[in-house]
Amino acid sequence: MKNIDCKRIDVHYHILDRRTYGWENDWKQSVEDADKLEIDQLCISILPENKCANPSEFRQVNDDVLQAMKDYPGRYLGYAFVNPGYTRKAVEEVERCIRAGMIGVKLYSAYTIDDPVTEPVIEKCIDLGVPILMHAGYAHIDMGQPSISTALHFTNIAKKYPEAMFIEAHIGGGGDWEWSIKELKKCPTVFLDTGGSVIDDGMINMAVKELGVERLLFATDCSIYSGVGKILGARLTEQQRRKIFSENFKNILSKRKL
């Protein structure tokens, strides 16, 4: 991987797969939008339509991510999306994708992060020295995702695997962010991505205060104006902002063992 002196790395972004109409424009447009907002690198994954994807489906979307990385070298960094329910195939796919240059693993809500079924994937990520970005959220209404991971699930799994690099996705993803930050305080090895469309005043500052700036990673989850704006608008020092925008994630990337 090129060692670019990036000032802004978006650790949570998605692009369309190559079977969806308009994908070429989407790939190009995403990079152009990133340019506008001075985002140097977008860490991408593709979520298949079937979130409980079978091995052939997750391999297909990962091939698309590898292609996007080739088409836009240095701009797109890839996450391997897998369904941990297919244990052997999921672990093999993680290995294949990381060897091909991807930087981590993306999991969705087929299982919670502390479900024993995810453990082989977690152990593979520890072996490879790569992070796991996990879809997450907590709300007081039914969000229609019964197996969505909350900070409680992260607390459980982080106790079991303190050496793993877990990233709880999008604190601005629409749930009760105060609850998530307070709960996440109990598991100091878990990182938090700042993505999502929610731009509540005080959200980033509370996260910094409660968790420490080292645990926050800049992300947009495709809400790029909200994503950049909330970091620029938060009451932070320039050094804190640099850490969130890229330095913390560069530190994670440096742990790669392959």
Place this chain on the structure above:
Amino acid sequence: MKKLFDCNAHIGNWPFRKLHNNNAMGLLRMMDRSGITNAVVSSIDAIFYKNCQPGNVEVFRQIKKYRERLFPFAVINPYYAGWQEDLEECVGKYNIKGITIYPSIHGYSLKDDCADELMVKVKEYKIPVAISLRIVDPRQGHWLFQVPNINIEDLVCFTKKHSEVSFIIRDVETEIIDKKLIKINNCYFDISRINFCEKDILKKLITKSSVDRYLFGSQIPFKDPTPAILKLQLSNITKIERNKIEFRNLENQIKS
């Protein structure tokens, strides 16, 4: 100084989350920090008080010294006793520049007679009406506070029916503007929730209707205003169009 006029600012307490900068001084601090020169403000407390008026009066009291920068909109609940007198007092004594209504929270529908009765008075006073389609993302709502969304078809009928009234539709999504409200010329749109993931979306909306229909809004102090400002700064629109959205359109509403 470059003008930036916010159509969506508030003062008061939100019962479900601590807000910072939620009094007049705090709001002005927040505005100064982000380059917002003027704002339409209304009371958050009045949304929750059964009798809204003390919430309104508290806002008028706080902004008394800052009337060059802060323009009050009164929260009026036409389903509650004495609203006519309250509105008269707000117009006559406090010189409000518009009103804000929250039909879902206040327990009435835009199809109800009381909503029409309120519009009769509004026409008489020649003031705009702000309607917020939501205050916070429902996913982060409190377990005791689950309010149904405003029925969009009712909103369409209501705004068409009262074509002489200017409606400032706040916290409105792109799709609702584009598919439901864009052809209703007396509707004006706060840009704070327009989805800028789509390239040149503001330009497309302007081309379909008129730039005069769009207003800068940030929903301070609930939200950080920086993303809304960034959206506007980086939009592919002309300087004249930008100026209109930044302040001219809202100034026209307030004047009229």
